[in-house]
Amino acid sequence: METAISQTAVKNTVSVALADIQPSNYNPRKNFDEKSLVELADSIRQQGVLQAIGVRPIAENRFEIVFGERRYRASQIAGLEEIPAVILDISDETAEEMAVTENLQRKDVTP
Template sequence: MKSSAKKVELASVDDLFSTEESRADAGREKVVEIPLSELHSFKGHPFKVKDDDAMMETADSIRQYGVLVPAIARPDPEGGYDLVAGHRRHRASELAEKETMPVIVRDLDDDAATIIMVDSNLQRESLLPSERAFAYKMKLEAMKRQAGRPSKNSAQLGRNFEGKESREILAEQVGQSRNQISRYIRLTELIPELLNMVDEKKIALNPAYETGRVYDADLE
């Protein structure tokens, strides 16, 4: 007499011994050690990485304790990885004669990567006006593209669903006024010699803004 029992599908050994926590962990981001030579600087990175006293202190710390906060990178289609956050740690690791550094690898498009790159550096206490200017410009343009708006628009069209302009949102995020954001962005139109004078505090921000004032309706 044939058995009427239904065929039972057996679970794999991994399924039998895995827990809900371990399965969830498999989907989490992982920190991996990546060779320094495979980490490339982010295109258009506006923040200067200098071998100054602060950098030497960071290198000494990494030499002794390693990199305590992982960098963030994304795969580069041409090989290696684009470094999104952690340029100073990367340079300090080189000075400390390390071969690898801990990195979180994420799949990011250009705009998402730009915003993370800018946000991770804007928290620094001492930023040059030129660094802040190009960072604001890069993030604002990325925010506008993420919102699905054309690169050239009037102020009336450049708004999110709450009726706020991208520049207003950026101003709130960085703790600046909308007008101050505009002043910084206009600095990006200065010739390098004038911009260096602003960084060196030979010209104040407002006079430099007036000197380099240009029509920037495409950023409104």
């Protein structure tokens, strides 16, 4: 997986409209605690999104989340229109691997 990133898989970091982003079926997290999302949304209102989410293009001006769906959902709750995102040019397999790896150390991930 590190090789995919180091071999210029990252195109750029940009602000992407939340309306142009959709969740991925690859995310191993299936349950999102509403209370923790509201807390994160409050933090985002105060400090902004501190870490960009990872997305990949799926159509012209449409993106799928690779990692960072909690930040995406909390940004919606916070009323943001855009979110910082790293655009990744990766395969389905790599997207799935990255989603799983990103969530390995998280709690409440669906097995």
